[in-house]
Amino acid sequence: xxxxxxxDGIQLSFGTRRILGDVYMKCETGKITGLLGRNGQGKTxxxxxxxxxxxxxxxxxxxxGNVTPKVNTRPDLLLYLPQFNxxxxxxxxxxxxxxxxxxxxxxxxxxxxxxxxxxxxxxELSGGQWRTMELYIVVKTPSLFAMLDEPFTHLNPxxxxxxxxxxxxEKANKGFLITDHMYNHLLDIxxxxxxxxxxxxxxxxxxEELEQLGYVNLP
Amino acid sequence: MRTVKLxxxxxxxxxxxxxxxxxxxxxxxxxxxxxxxxxxxVFFWYKIISMAxxxxxxIHYKKNELYYYQNLxxxxxxxxxxxSAFDLFxxxxxxxxxLVIDIPGYIFNLILWGVLxxxxxxxxxx
Numbered sequence: 001x002x003x004x005x006x007x008d009g010i011q012l013s014f015g016t017r018r019i020l021g022d023v024y025m026k027c028e029t030g031k032i033t034g035l036l037g038r039n040g041q042g043k044t045x046x047x048x049x050x051x052x053x054x055x056x057x058x059x060x061x062x063x064x065g066n067v068t069p070k071v072n073t074r075p076d077l078l079l080y081l082p083q084f085n086x087x088x089x090x091x092x093x094x095x096x097x098x099x100x101x102x103x104x105x106x107x108x109x110x111x112x113x114x115x116x117x118x119x120x121x122x123x124e125l126s127g128g129q130w131r132t133m134e135l136y137i138v139v140k141t142p143s144l145f146a147m148l149d150e151p152f153t154h155l156n157p158x159x160x161x162x163x164x165x166x167x168x169x170e171k172a173n174k175g176f177l178i179t180d181h182m183y184n185h186l187l188d189i190x191x192x193x194x195x196x197x198x199x200x201x202x203x204x205x206x207x208e209e210l211e212q213l214g215y216v217n218l219p
Numbered sequence: 220m221r222t223v224k225l226x227x228x229x230x231x232x233x234x235x236x237x238x239x240x241x242x243x244x245x246x247x248x249x250x251x252x253x254x255x256x257x258x259x260x261v262f263f264w265y266k267i268i269s270m271a272x273x274x275x276x277x278i279h280y281k282k283n284e285l286y287y288y289q290n291l292x293x294x295x296x297x298x299x300x301x302x303s304a305f306d307l308f309x310x311x312x313x314x315x316x317x318l319v320i321d322i323p324g325y326i327f328n329l330i331l332w333g334v335l336x337x338x339x340x341x342x343x344x345x
Contacts, residue, residue, distance in 0.1 A: 072289050073294050080290065086283050086285075086286040086290075087284075088281075137290070138290065
């Protein structure tokens with residue numbers, strides 16, 4: 001069965017500055033939805049509104065057509081990877097896996113660089129490994145959808161390719177909403193792409209469309 | 220059980236500060252002697268205000284980590300409510316014990332040093 005996550009009619013203003021005005025977007029399980037936009041266009045705000053941790057003047061977040069206001073208390077519906085590190089730094093890799101009821105063997109299989117490092121504290125990992133660990137728990141923990149805010153930050157090119165492959169494999173289990181400034185990587189793996197511009201979402205899939213919308217300058 | 224473990228892990232970050240406030244309340248009550256019951260209301264508000272400040276500081280400095288608990292199904296509100304309710308319960312037990320059995324001063328010293336040593340051990344282990 002295909003599940004849907006829809007964000008509809010979202011409006012957000014800070015004082016007199018309008019950030020989001022009548023945004024609509026739809027995600028489906030089994031698909032990766034990309035969200036692009038320049039800095040300050042409201043990508044993270046939109047994710048926080050969907051999550052329910054930021055209030056907007058008008059918004060409707062629907063799972064399978066049912067309005068769900070406080071999604072941040074429903075990890076079975078939606079998990080969130082913020083753009084900053086969020087795992088408590090004094091926890092060990094083993095403790096994190098236990099908390100999320102994930103197996104060490106699967107982590108080792110997917111990311112062999114973690115082999116023999118399960119007793120290390122998260123703060124003792126490299127920045128790339130720390131980010132990979134966070135991605136891994138958000139992607140692997142059972143839920144209908146996952147929102148990933150800048151998942152490729154802190155990762156080297158090889159790690160990015162591994163993560164892209166990982167996401168393509170795992171999209172069979174959930175739907176993803178991903179935002180990142182590395183638009184080439186996002187275009188590679190996304191089934192649907194929205195560009196957030198002037199407070200509205202614009203469907204776009206190719207580089208040419210992104211250029212027409214003023215997001216990129218092609219040579 | 221997993222939820223209790225996660226909430227107590229969060230509480231561990233603010234336990235020492237909250238416990239020292241509780242201990243100072245009980246110590247001052249012991250010093251008050253016969254007038255101690257009249258001071259309970261004062262110490263109650265002292266405890267509430269210091270608790271609010273400690274929680275505000277903890278939430279501010281740990282705000283990124285709150286997403287960890289959120290992804291595990293424990294909201295910020297739930298973390299604050301459960302840990303503050305437990306902390307107030309500990310305060311209540313200590314204050315009631317002081318009022319009923321008048322705890323001798325050396326017991327305070329023992330508890331204080333015990334807690335400090337445990338925290339030092341946990342800090343070194345971290």
